[in-house]
Amino acid sequence: MLQRTEHLTKRYGTKDGHTLERYLADGGYEQARRAMSMSREEIVNECKAANLRGRGGAGFPMGIKWSFMAPKVAPERPHYLVINADEGEPGTFKDRTLMEKDPHSTIEGCIIGCRAIGAHVAYIYVRDELHLAKDRLWGAIREAKEKGYLGAKPFGVDYPVEVYVHAGAGAYICGEETSLLNSLEGRRGEPRLKPPFPAQAGAFGMPTTVNNLESIATVPTVMRLGGENFSKMSALHPKEGGCRLYGVSGHVKTPGIFECAVGVTLRELIYDLGGGVKGGELLAVIPGGSSTPILRADELVNAPNEKDALHAWHGKSVLDVPMGVETFRGLGTMLGTCCATVLSTQACPVRAMHNLMRFYRVESCGQCTPCREGSGWLERLLDKIVAGTGTLDDLNRLSEVANSIMGNTICAFGEGTAMPALGFLKKFRPEFEEYIRTGGRSSTNRLELHAAAAE
Amino acid sequence: MAFQLTPEREQQLPEILARYPTKMAACLPLLHLAQEQNGWVSDDVIAYVAERLELSAAHVFGVATFYSLYHTHPVGKHHVWVCRTLSCALNGADAIVAHCEERLGIHVGETTADGQVTLHTAECLASCGTAPMMQIDCEYHENLSPEKVDVLLDRLRQS
Numbered sequence: 045m046l047q048r049t050e051h052l053t054k055r056y057g058t059k060d061g062h063t064l065e066r067y068l069a070d071g072g073y074e075q076a077r078r079a080m081s082m083s084r085e086e087i088v089n090e091c092k093a094a095n096l097r098g099r100g101g102a103g104f105p106m107g108i109k110w111s112f113m114a115p116k117v118a119p120e121r122p123h124y125l126v127i128n129a130d131e132g133e134p135g136t137f138k139d140r141t142l143m144e145k146d147p148h149s150t151i152e153g154c155i156i157g158c159r160a161i162g163a164h165v166a167y168i169y170v171r172d173e174l175h176l177a178k179d180r181l182w183g184a185i186r187e188a189k190e191k192g193y194l195g196a197k198p199f200g201v202d203y204p205v206e207v208y209v210h211a212g213a214g215a216y217i218c219g220e221e222t223s224l225l226n227s228l229e230g231r232r233g234e235p236r237l238k239p240p241f242p243a244q245a246g247a248f249g250m251p252t253t254v255n256n257l258e259s260i261a262t263v264p265t266v267m268r269l270g271g272e273n274f275s276k277m278s279a280l281h282p283k284e285g286g287c288r289l290y291g292v293s294g295h296v297k298t299p300g301i302f303e304c305a306v307g308v309t310l311r312e313l314i315y316d317l318g319g320g321v322k323g324g325e326l327l328a329v330i331p332g333g334s335s336t337p338i339l340r341a342d343e344l345v346n347a348p349n350e351k352d353a354l355h356a357w358h359g360k361s362v363l364d365v366p367m368g369v370e371t372f373r374g375l376g377t378m379l380g381t382c383c384a385t386v387l388s389t390q391a392c393p394v395r396a397m398h399n400l401m402r403f404y405r406v407e408s409c410g411q412c413t414p415c416r417e418g419s420g421w422l423e424r425l426l427d428k429i430v431a432g433t434g435t436l437d438d439l440n441r442l443s444e445v446a447n448s449i450m451g452n453t454i455c456a457f458g459e460g461t462a463m464p465a466l467g468f469l470k471k472f473r474p475e476f477e478e479y480i481r482t483g484g485r486s487s488t489n490r491l492e493l494h495a496a497a498a499e
Numbered sequence: 500m501a502f503q504l505t506p507e508r509e510q511q512l513p514e515i516l517a518r519y520p521t522k523m524a525a526c527l528p529l530l531h532l533a534q535e536q537n538g539w540v541s542d543d544v545i546a547y548v549a550e551r552l553e554l555s556a557a558h559v560f561g562v563a564t565f566y567s568l569y570h571t572h573p574v575g576k577h578h579v580w581v582c583r584t585l586s587c588a589l590n591g592a593d594a595i596v597a598h599c600e601e602r603l604g605i606h607v608g609e610t611t612a613d614g615q616v617t618l619h620t621a622e623c624l625a626s627c628g629t630a631p632m633m634q635i636d637c638e639y640h641e642n643l644s645p646e647k648v649d650v651l652l653d654r655l656r657q658s
Contacts, residue, residue, distance in 0.1 A: 132623055135627050136623075137625045137627045139627055173625075207519075210519045210528070211528065213568045213569055228522060229521065230519075230525065230527060230554075233565060233566070234565075248524075291628065292628075293586040293628045295587045299628040330585075346516065387589065403623070437542070491588060492594065493589075
């Protein structure tokens with residue numbers, strides 16, 4: 045059952061939601077004040093009990109990630125908190141709303157986060173294009189500093205905390221955590237080999253936690269409600285808890301960001317929150333950013349085995365499965381960023397794949413050959429198919445190239461390219477074949493709606 | 500003529516350096532600051548950043564060429580970035596790009612003859628719910644129509 049909540053978005057509708065005054069009126073910074081008198085362990089345990097799965101796409105449990113940080117901070121090995129706000133995954137636009145409309149929850153989250161992992165400095169890495177978001181965060185930092193919530197003695201406690209905004213310079217790959225760290229250090233944003241993981245050697249070679257911006261902005265809510273109460277809001281408690289931001293864009297009537305208890309289904313997201321499909325019927329949906337494999341509207345859950353986690357939905361539409369990290373892994377895709385992109389029957393799947401493969405070719409950082417060359421091959425093969433000169437063999441070549449990228453790169457960008465490519469080829473094989481046979485005449489051969497339907 | 504920051508910008512540098520444990524970390528912020536003043540990252544800018552941060556020019560050049568928002572050749576006074584990734588494309592981004600090309604009389608990647616505007620396409624700018632959209636300099640313009648684009652471009656050519 046769809047359950048709208050207002051923990052993260054309470055101030056979204058107000059004109060002054062970004063100001064300290066409004067944030068304080070809603071009880072802001074009380075949790076940071078409280079955290080200053082708590083032990084690291086107590087804060088981490090609260091977050092563990094919240095079952096807060098990271099909101100950046102991988103869905104790693106946030107409390108467990110915090111617990112990887114060394115319990116004792118050596119003076120020559122300071123800890124760092126780094127916030128990933130390099131929001132660039134196609135279809136994703138949730139973190140931007142938090143920074144623009146409610147930046148103080150992020151700053152409060154940073155104070156609590158620093159306290160939890162033994163850090164004194166937090167860097168918020170924001171993609172450079174988001175000028176308003178950067179201004180709002182800097183503004184919030186200034187306000188918090190003036191009040192004495194940041195600085196040498198936050199809330200009068202002898203535990204210095206500083207928060208800085210660090211602007212990127214236009215590179216999707218910097219959303220990958222190790223590449224983000226290189227970029228923060230003033231280098232080219234190329235991913236690093238893991239291990240060592242950031243908790244051992246992250247920013248400036250020091251122990252570091254990298255959290256997504258929505259994750260950290262949710263921390264004050266976790267502290268206010270208590271971890272367990274937060275978790276219980278979710279339909280998928282205890283596997284994943286709380287509330288989160290859901291996004292929907294593409295061919296829907298009312299695209300946007302909506303806060304709900306975890307466990308919303310794609311049907312609810314598209315029809316109840318997104319106002320339904322515009323320009324025809326639902327063709328398919330990309331559930332959580334372009335790297336998550338596409339789901340067809342007519343797909344059914346196949347989980348005949350009683351031990352299967354999705355058995356309860358066996359034979360039902362994939363649109364009726366609650367959106368969760370594990371449930372969507374079970375569907376052969378990923379939850380990702382929880383921001384869905386909707387395609388109506390007027391959209392051509394070949395063109396959609398072409399659009400996304402161009403994106404990956406442009407954004408591949410070029411460090412690993414399989415990804416640098418493979419993403420180019422994927423785009424060029426699709427160029428050929430879209431030009432009407434493709435052959436059925438090219439479909440096999442596309443799969444072959446995608447499979448050659450998979451698992452052969454330093455970072456997950458390779459999988460992020462190959463998985464959606466293979467998803468399109470598998471789910472739309474008949475459409476691709478027909479497209480090639482007819483030189484594209486079998487399809488609408490476009491992405492945008494016809495003018496009349498777009499109204 | 501070697502590049503120098505204006506005194507006002509120069510004053511920002513100590514505060515930027517104080518944020519990080521290393522000088523190198525100021526590389527991206529300083530390149531932003533210098534580009535803001537110079538319009539693009541010239542060889543002189545690279546030499547200046549390298550000297551101020553005690554880095555090799557090769558390092559700074561490597562950084563400047565890695566990121567799409569540093570311009571390593573002269574560009575227009577204003578930048579128009581039209582997002583063309585999937586959510587925008589599903590809502591007519593291609594038509595917006597074509598319309599901009601026609602109105603400005605240039606192709607993507609080019610600058611108008613008067614040096615006022617450079618037209619770019621951009622990959623996803625995190626504005627999918629308000630597609631199609633474009634960024635002009637530091638501002639987002641969302642839910643675009645060709646008519647809206649005309650107003651924006653006219654204003655830009657005169658500014």
